[in-house]
Amino acid sequence: MADPNHRHLPPLRPDRPPGPRLPLLDPYKAAPASFVVLSTPTLLAFLDILPLSAGHLLLCPRRHAPKLTDVDASEAAALGRYLRFLSKALVRATGVADWNVVQNNGAAAAQVVNHVHYHLIPRPEIRASGRMRESFTMFGRGVRSELDDDEGAALAVRLRETLRVVLDEEGRKGKL
Template sequence: MTPPLPSSAFDISTSSSDSSCPFCHIAQTYPPFSPLSPPPSTSPLVSPTLTSPAPQTFVVLSTPLLIAFLDIMPLSQGHLLLCPRSHAPKLTDASASEARELGYYLRILSAAVARATDVKDWNVVQNNGMAAAQVVEHMHFHVIPRPGMRVKERFTSTMFGRGQREDLEEDEGAELAGMIRECVGEVLKEEGERERNGKL
């Protein structure tokens, strides 16, 4: 079942945050919007420059509990991050309600990214602590599309941990984020239709 969004105005200022955390900054900057009818790329609600002078942010999902955005140095096109709005250094620091919504939207975002990029294979990765390669101390999941090619009946793909790792261009990021937002809405509407027809 699609998690309902409160009908009242969202107040994200009450979330716990760390002023030195870039993900907390993003979470405090971008207000929630309905994933069923996301704003277009031209909307000020999702303007990449709101986080200026920090790196631009390309938001793909923004709920009262979670926020997802494109990785600014992607391993592949469509590489995105999903995290709780509240500061939670590791997965075990996330609340039960955040964990439920993270699980729900990981599946929805995976389907949306596959649809937007036309890449049908992907990794979901989550690191906890420095020894586990966590760079930003705010728990987050990576959804990383894995394009590959068939070579003589053997499937090859980019090795995990290697990829383009180039800065995401503003025009490309805005367009891709818009496509993923639209695909999230499509996936949610299709799931709602299947629920109504008793197929889920």
């Protein structure tokens, strides 16, 4: 059964979190398209606009926190809880069984955006396809292509639907 004290937005309606609207972006600056997969009063998960692989997700707290040491205990707990749920949904939705979870703290640690966030990065097996000389991009190095809007929209829908199933399963187990 779901925890009655923990409200989350149904994954099919990620654009309207319950409660007051929280300012996330400067309304006077242009923002790139975003493909939200999960929205709770505490967290957001969305597709990376420069993905390392198809399905590359970012998970972050809504409240500004530059580094992991700046999140409070309840935010840290929510991040950990949803990392597991998003990981399970990511594997199911992409069909890729291996993935990285990466979280950088500070410029020397390759943190580019000054807001704590986790990367969930599917890692398709490239050797199985016969591309023995290829390697995958890691920690932002290498060629990254911009996320295609149509592909991003379709993938976000698939991820939200899969996440809804995962959350329903976990709720029946009493693990939320």
